[in-house]
Amino acid sequence: IITVVGSYVVDLMSRTPHMPKPGETVLGGPFRMGPGGKGGNQAVAAARQGSRVCMVTKVGNDPFGQAAVKHFQAEHISTDYVFVDDAEATGAALIAVDDNGENMIVVALGACGKLSAEDVAQAEQMIKRSTVVLVQLETSMEAVRKTLELAGTYGVPVILNPAPYQPIPEELLKGVTYITPNETEAFLLTGIEITDEESAYRAASVLYRRGVKHVVITLGKKGCYYYEGGPSGILYPGFHVDAVDTTGAGDAFNGGLAHALAEGRSIRQALRYANAVAALSVTKIGTAPAMPSREEVERFLQN
Numbered sequence: 001i002i003t004v005v006g007s008y009v010v011d012l013m014s015r016t017p018h019m020p021k022p023g024e025t026v027l028g029g030p031f032r033m034g035p036g037g038k039g040g041n042q043a044v045a046a047a048r049q050g051s052r053v054c055m056v057t058k059v060g061n062d063p064f065g066q067a068a069v070k071h072f073q074a075e076h077i078s079t080d081y082v083f084v085d086d087a088e089a090t091g092a093a094l095i096a097v098d099d100n101g102e103n104m105i106v107v108a109l110g111a112c113g114k115l116s117a118e119d120v121a122q123a124e125q126m127i128k129r130s131t132v133v134l135v136q137l138e139t140s141m142e143a144v145r146k147t148l149e150l151a152g153t154y155g156v157p158v159i160l161n162p163a164p165y166q167p168i169p170e171e172l173l174k175g176v177t178y179i180t181p182n183e184t185e186a187f188l189l190t191g192i193e194i195t196d197e198e199s200a201y202r203a204a205s206v207l208y209r210r211g212v213k214h215v216v217i218t219l220g221k222k223g224c225y226y227y228e229g230g231p232s233g234i235l236y237p238g239f240h241v242d243a244v245d246t247t248g249a250g251d252a253f254n255g256g257l258a259h260a261l262a263e264g265r266s267i268r269q270a271l272r273y274a275n276a277v278a279a280l281s282v283t284k285i286g287t288a289p290a291m292p293s294r295e296e297v298e299r300f301l302q303n
């Protein structure tokens with residue numbers, strides 16, 4: 001079992017001929033709506049690889065919240081710990097994409113921002129039975145803290161995807177088995193700009209010295225850099241694909257990594273697998289709907 005503790009938001013996306021200025025209304029369209037949130041997307045990526053996944057999140061007592069539960073069920077993801085908050089609305093991401101493909105996004109976390117330590121504690125037995133726990137920074141820090149604490153208690157490896165960036169209390173890093181920042185997040189966490197393998201090594205060493213056992217910095221189409229101590233790390237090159245929409249690449253990577261590790265693959269194989277899941281996800285439009293199936297990934301890796 002993979003337990004994912006993280007966000008669910010509904011993506012409300014519209015094209016726009018140009019980005020509105022403050023105070024301006026632009027006639028845009030078409031409008032598209034779908035499931036989103038880093039936690040939910042990563043859960044879907046892992047579940048489509050065949051892992052048993054349990055989602056721990058919070059939604060509102062509203063139609064978007066009900067749609068969230070249906071969505072997870074359709075992806076064969078356990079919703080036993082999808083909590084419902086009566087006071088907050090289901091989270092939403094308001095996304096505008098202009099004709100150049102640039103985007104502007106406002107995320108209202110709503111209910112999933114209210115995921116509490118007590119909520120996570122209710123999933124204690126599920127975490128205990130998990131092979132891997134996956135958590136991001138898109139809920140509350142207290143939920144992240146409780147997740148790391150429970151995983152630590154039961155010796156379950158935890159992947160922390162530090163996205164979107166928030167400062168992480170130093171003592172929390174010591175409980176992280178794998179950290180998976182992208183280049184921006186790695187810079188914000190360490191102050192080191194990632195421009196090449198050497199700077200990736202320096203940033204990874206900083207995180208390693210702070211207590212993270214395995215550091216994985218994702219490098220967009222260049223792949224990922226892996227470090228677990230010693231004089232150097234290893235670059236796992238990305239796969240060449242025709243990218244049409246790179247949103248959700250990091251989510252695909254994390255879900256794929258969690259799955260491969262849960263299956264007992266070596267870190268080498270797991271990082272290659274994660275690169276493949278992420279590469280396939282950028283060949284399709286959207287986030288959760290763009291996650292590839294296990295069959296697609298295996299076919300891709302054979303070629």
Ligand code: ADP
Pocket residue numbers: 182183218219220221222223224238239240241243246247248249250251253274275276278279282
């Ligand atoms: P994020 O989406 O969080 O910004 P990255 O851009 O680093 O994260 O992408 C995460 C992973 O997605 C990369 O490590 C790589 O495996 C894959 N990836 C991203 N962009 C591409 C691309 N254009 N071609 C192939 N793989 C890609």
